[in-house]
Amino acid sequence: MKLLTRVIVILIIILGWPSFCYARDDTISWTPEELAFMEEHPVIRLGVDPKFVPFEFFDKDGTYQGITSDYLEIISEKTGLEMVVTPGLTWTEAYEKALHGEVDMLPAVSKTPAREHYFLFSEPYYYFKRVIVVRDSTQGISSLEDLFGQTVAVQKNSSHHSYLADYPQLNLSLYDSVEAALTAVADGSETAFVGNLATTNYLINSTGLTNLKYVAFEAEKQQGLYFAVRNDWPVLIGIIDKTLATITPEERIAINSKWVGADVEPDYGPVYQVVMMVSGVIILIWLVSIYWILRLRREIDTRKKIQCDLEIARQEAEAANTIKSSFLARMSHEIRTPLNAITGMAYLVKKTQVTLTQKMYLDRITQSANTMLSIINDILDFSKIEAGKIELERVSFNLDQVIQDVINIVSYKIEEQRIGFKLTKDPKIPNCYFGDAKRIEQILLNLINNATKFTNTGEVSLDIRLVARESNYYHLAFTVRDTGIGMTDEQIKNLFEPFAQGDASINRRFGGTGLGLSIVKSLVDMMKGEIQVYSTAGEGSTFIVELSLEKDQQSEQEYQQQVSSLYFNDIKTLVLEKTGSNMNIIDSYLGAFGMHCELTTSSVSAINMLELENGKFTEPFDLLILDYDTPSGGGFKFVEMIQENKKILKNPKVIMLLPMMREDLFDQLDTQGVDIGIGKPIIPSVLYNGILEIFRTKAIVANQEFKQETINKDILDNNYGILVVEDNKTNQLIAKSLLEPVGFQVWLGNDGQEGIDLFKAHCSDIDLILMDLHMPVLNGYEAAEQIRTLSADIPIVAMTADVIEGVKEKCESCGIHHYISKPFDPELFVETISKIISVETAIQKESKHPGSDQNNETADVIAVLDREEGLCYMGNNQALYQEVLAAYFTENQDVVEKLARAIENGCYQEAAQMVHKVKSSSGSIGARKLFEVAKVLQKALETGDEKEIASLHPAFSEAMKQLLTTIKND
Template sequence: MKLNIKNLTVITIILTFSLLFPVIFSSSTVPPLPLTPEELTFIENHPIIYLASDPKFYPYEFLDSDGNYKGIAADYIALISKKTGLQFEIAKGLTWESAYEKAVLGELDGLSCVLKTTARESYFLFSEPYYDTYRVIFINNETKTIQNFDDLKGKNVAVQKNSSHHSYLTDYPDITLNVFTTVEEALKSVSEGNDDAFIGNFATSTFISKEIGITNLNYISIADQLPQSLHLAIRKDWPELISILNKALTDITKTEKTTINNTWIGVDSRVNYQEIYRVASMIGALVLLVFIVSSYWIIKLKKEVKLRKQIEADLNTAKEEAESANQVKSLFLARMSHEIRTPLNAITGMSYILRKTDLGASQKIYLEKITRASRDMLSIINDILDFSKIEAGKIELETISFNLDETLEQLINIASHKIEEQHIEFSIHRDANIPNFFKGDPKKIGQILLNIVNNALKFTTDGQVSLLIRLVAKVKDHYTIEFSVKDTGIGMTKEQLGQLFIPFNQADSSISRRFGGTGLGMSIVKTFVELMNGKIEVFSEMGVGSTFNIQIPLEIDYNKDYETRKADAALYFKNIKALVYDASFFYSNLLKEYLHTFNIIADFTQTEERTIEFLTMAAQEDSTPYNLLIIDYESPTINGIAFLKKLNANPHLHNQFPKTILLVPLSRDDLYDKLDEAEINLGIAKPIIPSVLYNGIVELFKINIIEIHTEQTETIKDENDITEYPHQILVVEDNLTNQFIAKSLLEQCGYQVSLAENGQVGVDYYKAHQEDIQLILMDLHMPVLSGYEASTQIRLINQQIPIIAMTADAITGVKEKCQEAGIAYFITKPFEPEDFIQKVKAILKTSFSDSKIPVLEVEEGLKYVSGNMALYTMILKTYFEENQNVVKELQNAINSHAYDEAIQIVHKIKSSSGSIGAKVLHEVAIALQTALKDSQEEYIPALAIQFTDLLDTLLVEIKNRL
């Protein structure tokens, strides 16, 4: 290698300066240290000091390949030796751990280069610091989750054993430490991804990383970290030596310190030709070796590449086959769902129609068995489809406002048939302090509870099943609710528990034969619970029973929850004095808890005699009479209704008889028909749900100082009001049985029904009779023209006519496809006839508006201003001026999904429209506001169109009056 003139000049200057350096400094005189006689005596008695060192604490101290002690500490010790006359011997052949242990045990006199820690102060005296270093965090380049020291909580952190960093990290129990003998091992662990981070000295770790070829690490500074100082540590019985060392360190000049620092830490931009020669020699040797073995490896690698390509090709083929099979499975499930749901719809529909006819007792039993069998079959189909969606990763959660008690009521209604059939006791204990309204996915929560409760009922042939709902945690608006289902059924062994959540698996083969089912229910439950970030635990004992504990986190909906308003009502409940007669210890305690929560004063009895005694005493002139009496039907020996008749006949109680609530057994719906005859004010089904009891008491005493129900209930009046107008409904359906069922159900409610056997006939019929038709029921799969295509064509004629899809498809994507075709509402086959009718009524109620009736009812509006026409006209003018841009603002808010803003706009119109007599607009505004609050995407578009049309019409009517 040729050296240019510039490089030769630099090298010459350096060599000359190196030769002159010792001469220059040896000629200068160094003043002696100001040592005391005691310190001089110590040096005379201890001329050699034996120190322990870290052989790999680069670049502060280390042993090179020849065993020579080098580094920053070595240079400082050499200066101290020169200034004091002491000789320092470094123990060699020891690891840092063993060297440290010998120093602690006193076998060596001290440590040459350490950080000062509280633990080490127990064994050593420390000199003044002679060098500062910094502690940093090293992470893998691929690690994105660690940005600062706080992010190390819960992480695996590598550290060198017995280092100051080890002592430092022991103060952080949230960090999991992996201790290594050397820094190299620790750095390699982080580099290979075995640990999340390494805490160590910046200079040392950087030096070692380069030496061992690690290039995939980054470092992060630790905020608010003071520099770490390096000291000499000496045995505690040699304070004289510490004094000597401190004087020597003080005597070291700034120039000497700079020289040491630049030697080991400073950046050197010069070319290290010696290193280049060394590396070049090694490369040459390696190249020669590579030439020798290259032929062998090339041949071997070619074979491996060929084999790998073959494996990849096989894997791709297998993947394509699996994807194809999965697609065939999905298509099969979709088709199976459609084909099975269609006849199931016929079974449930015809059963409902048949139930309306005159039947004998045995015929009613047979019909009920047919209905239950169809429901069981639908449940199996739904389980299989849910499992298919889980496998495909297509299960999605929705977040809407829902009433927890309504979910519980639906659970009771569905499970009541099985409870009645098996004659077992079913109870619910719900913590009354848990709010009612939450944001979450009520359908999946309901499905979870139904699967667990049905499972408990299925395996409990005698005894009871209970559901306990309690609050286990609360953080601001987020509640963790535990649903605990306990049964006294057959129980499970540990082995059966281990297989409980495996799909298509049951405790043993006899379970399926004895109790039925697909074995998918528990697997689906576990998936749904985990999807909601919840957890499920199961405890069971063979022959004793099982307990399922499910915890689900939910966010409270303060806008709807009546708990925030219940405190106000409690002031009025103080005037209620209640007497409860319930012989059941469970229900007595439950009612005591609920009434206490409502702030109602109550007394409790367990016998007929005590009940009569309490009522008689309270009816005396000097006592406060009871104004509420709650009796469990099953408590009196003569039954609750007979007992209340007896009480009513008592002349001492007749004039001051309280309002009465009868607790009705779940399976005794026939008792509700007897309440009026017995002069009973209200019947409430067991198991008792707190909000049902609460609302019942409010209704009895007409407490109107709060809004007990949400605004949605304002729209719910007598459902039969709709049938006063002869609505015309078009049913587009190719299946004759389904046509018959839909037509029969609708005509029973007073609707006029027209039929079309396919989509094309439906479109043609609508074109010819569009002025008469107010609603269309549309099947999706039909010959000639499908429901999607027919709806698209109808939307070109009329954007507002409500279209309800009647679909047997239960697969993902149908809803979105319907929306693209202009279908805003859905009814899934097979449908429950009563649910079907209620949905049709609800949609007609919010969608239908007789265009011949003006939006503005002047006579109604004048009532609010006592007939003052001048004032009314002024209010109309203000309304007209304020609402010119409302339609545009609302459309923008809805299109951008800014529902909170849209709610405020609608709320303003709702309030003012009712005050001027625009009742139709007021009711539609209530429906739209409710849909916006619940994010009911399927209803919002149609309601928004109707709202804006009515508002536009109203503004035109007002303008014509001004």
């Protein structure tokens, strides 16, 4: 019977039943002060961490448990002191109360220098090791240094918090509990957690976070666990230390074995042997079973709570992302709308009687607005890059035009800094490529703007060279150099981090968001390119971007045909330029045009070469390329000297190279006898087109002015009507001022409801609707849906400042199938509206009169091949246009069959490439019907929309056959 009683007592102790109160152990030699203290303070208030497992925590029933609890029980037994836990506190609250003396002791803390200011510490009674916890898929983290620059989760006010605070290279994410921090690492919200091995091991096994692993660091260091007592009670520290000294190693091992080790159960062997001798074995098994059932239920409840918390976190993240997208959309709309007014009004002023200098000032206003737009785009691009939603275009573009656009934007800043700018481009590399021209422009703008910002003296240069060639792909190196402040190795390491700048003073001295280079790096990576940085502090920096670009064979061939047909080798040229490097650049460009030239840096030498009687040249020069700064008296004075020199029998045509930002000189060109002025730095295509203009060769020139005659004649003949639904009065004025002069009749609606009412009243006269998306009363989406119930055919064009992902898709779902983004280019705006009306009208005529031969013939002429439009694209060069048509006919003979095979085999990306190529070339020759069909078919192929593909493929094939037949019968 006595044996059974002992067994039951053992079980009660194991299962955590309430402990008994004990008298003071008089075998310990207490001092009078210690005895007096224990009499005066019989109750010690404790502040505990409710989730510091396995050291201290509350179980499901609210009982205080853990390693520390067992040590406290021994201390109570040996001292007679009652240890009372202050209930209902988090660890942060308990710590704060301890700082203010509202609790007497923190029983499970580590010692830090900061804490020693507020507490007295006992001898350590337990040791643990500090570890890093990461997801099991995370690689490359073996020490604390590998986490520099990243965010690390840690429990607030813990010793690990104090430890990590000494590392400014780490960004700390503070949590109220270890369990919450570990859950954040497990679900990917955090990269890593730093804590002690015992706690993390216990929590990982008890909560089922199976996708985590430990990384040991500072293996030789062990962290101690202490009792921390208010600093005005030193006597209590002596009492605790004396009590701890009486605890035997066997007792310490028993406590440790009880709580540490996720899969280790207590050794019940001796107990079982005793129970085998008595009839109480059934009671033992029953009690153990109940214990494990309760523990299992607790684990299940914990896992359910974790899953619930994860679901709540996911919903909160989605809600936050929605709010972020909504904010970006609204911000974009609110800023882009006034920008549209700035660019629109500047364009309208340019159409009035202004001087050339005023026109250039207006151009600068437009460029400044575009610069502001680029800042908005930086923020939006960074957001898209973060979300992985940014997409690259693949369209044909002219590299020289990209360079020209970049220089137009950066020239003001370069002139403001009073530094030089040099451009060199290998004239032998092709000029026409497929790719995303806007993103390449964005990369170069960021790099050159950055170089300019940090350069006070010297120059910035852009050099474009061919690195290698593989078939039709050209590997180009864009090198941006500056003579600015340079960077240290440490600054270069963080150069491409978002919002990071060289040091704290950079933002104060130079400004900027710190996003530019981060976006550059992301864009270069997306283009599968490389970026390299070389810099020396105080001497300057060099950025080299290598991109692989596919040559646009057809466009490049057309360009070369133009060059070869102009007989530039008959134009005898003299170049007067004082800088040897620029002279060599001009020589290389002219050589690429097939021209031969004479070079000189002396104005006296140039005069002698132009004087036929004394010179050695038997034929006069046709062209003089003159740098304005080279002659001592200025370029205009030199030209005047030539014109007055009677020894010169034939005055050459003159191209004058003008300094950057000297717009005032352009107004003087005509009166000074200069044929054309070209701003420096010299761009090959600009120089080429300048020569074309002087010698009146029929070709397309860069930056040609918008001509009203490019608008289809049927626009003027039919007096088409346009309904503009827009709540912004300035934008209404701009749209009306742009559309009415080219022959459109315009109605204005202030909101969606007014737009619907106006359409009902004038539906027979309105041929197209321009619809803003954000308006009062009814927004653009709602208005479009109601208009679609009145007419399924009327083209509706979204005119909005929204650039957020999903806007176009939402437009399509509401019946809006065309899209113009604000701020828009005025000329492109009018041209786009004209083309939409022409195409839509032709399709409607064809669908309304399918049986009429006459109407079919008209529709075929309009929709299949618009020769007049194609000729415009060829500079009205009839011979060139016929050559291009013949090449198009030959190249596309088997497109219909190849496309059918690709679609049949499910090779949609290959098919999309075929359609894209046809779309590009079809638009260039005026085949608008095929162009429009190809545009929507390409999108369907890229998204794999089989229903749309099945619907559009026959229309594409039929349009291609009709086009080839039309070209053949021409």
